[in-house]
Amino acid sequence: MEIQGLPGRLLAHLGPAIASGELPAGTVLRAEELEAQHGVSRTVVREAVRILESMRMVEPRRRVGTTVRPQSDWDVFDPLVIRWRLAGAGRSAQLRSLGSLRVAVEPAAAALAARHASDDDRRELSALAVELTVTARAADLEAFLEHDIAFHAAVLRASGNEMFAHLKDTVGAVLTGRTEHRLMPHRPREYAVQLHRDVAEAICAGDPELAERAMRTIVVGALEELDATLTD
């Protein structure tokens, strides 16, 4: 999953530093300095910088150095960029953006899933709905989170659209971030759990409209809760 070796290590420093605004747009990074600061060779620095370039976060220019590009240029769908932003300063903005994205995508995915889900998909969704109910009643936040992530991932996958399916890690990151940063009620609301059961049932019954409506209620609720909680 992660980029390997020293370039990965360097990236793990530079990426968050840029994403958090510690190195704002316009900052000039010079290869030689990076070598010295991190005690690595040219090769390593170049590979890390190349990756940042491919994410459109920096732009190397001869005679001038490697400059940090404005946030509006970044590849905001890149999983690494999303993770870096969630980790640091841009967290609230990132959560809000992702919240809107979820509102757009997840209901559509639920509708598609109701049409295209395989029998295995349906079985899995039912099982996960049960798990959610159980862990919610037990107020086991950790287990609830795990199953919640699995549930949304299952819906996205069952949609049969590869691009939706690939958003599973992103949605997972949002849910995790929400729990970690105490943006969630200490105990999952029974109403929310009921909605998850509704989604599962609608998909199993092959009812796209119902599935979409229930899922929309879930993600709109999550977004509103987010907006109400985030102060910045």
Add this chain to the structure above:
Amino acid sequence: MEIQGLPGRLLAHLGPAIASGELPAGTVLRAEELEAQHGVSRTVVREAVRILESMRMVEPRRRVGTTVRPQSDWDVFDPLVIRWRLAGAGRSAQLRSLGSLRVAVEPAAAALAARHASDDDRRELSALAVELTVTARAADLEAFLEHDIAFHAAVLRASGNEMFAHLKDTVGAVLTGRTEHRLMPHRPREYAVQLHRDVAEAICAGDPELAERAMRTIVVGALEELDATLTD
């Protein structure tokens, strides 16, 4: 925009080759061979491979070589991956995926735009709607395409959500691909143009429901046309 220099050139060979299935999952690339085949140095090969690794398209492993990963692992939201797939074999699958994504995102973006668009945004949308009408009547496909792309980009940007805004190049690629591959009527349908005007008017009037509905009609229509045209 593009990755610069020799690594970029190498990437422009390897990326499409992998995306098109010419180098299927499991294929082993050895650095030494790539050097010889493309007449470049290790430095260049390593940087190109690192970028492919960051897109999750290949996985370098010691003692074994750099193996091509299955398509399901790829970073399907990466603009380069999308472009490569649109260019080659995976084109139909890619267009379908993107079509569904548009159906999910663009109506939501239109609704947000109706709430948050600035006065400049609204002016621009009105102007673009006029341009669309004019070029459609003149059956000037090239100019129509250009304004169509600009229109959808403007809606996405006006939504105020950075992630939606970043999909503008992706949507542009779909529209371009559709025109290039003759998946469009030779003359834009007046009905479709009317819908674009409806979207612009609804956003200008601040009517989210109407904007969303009109935009949904546009993208659903586009998707259905696509499904009807694509044979594979």
Add this chain to the structure above:
DNA sequence: CGGCTTGAATAAGTCATACCTTTGGGTCTA
């Protein structure tokens, strides 16, 4: 005979260095 250890071969990973190419800016000249 089967499983475990061990060692050698292999390919990627890293480093250091030399040299090339582009480009921004200063200088010199008309």
Add this chain to the structure above:
DNA sequence: TAGACCCAAAGGTATGACTTATTCAAGCCG
């Protein structure tokens, strides 16, 4: 002052030497 010109600075590329991890197989032990 305007223009041509030159130089230094920074990234770009090439290469050789060395390191490290990993696979595979030979060989050893139970």
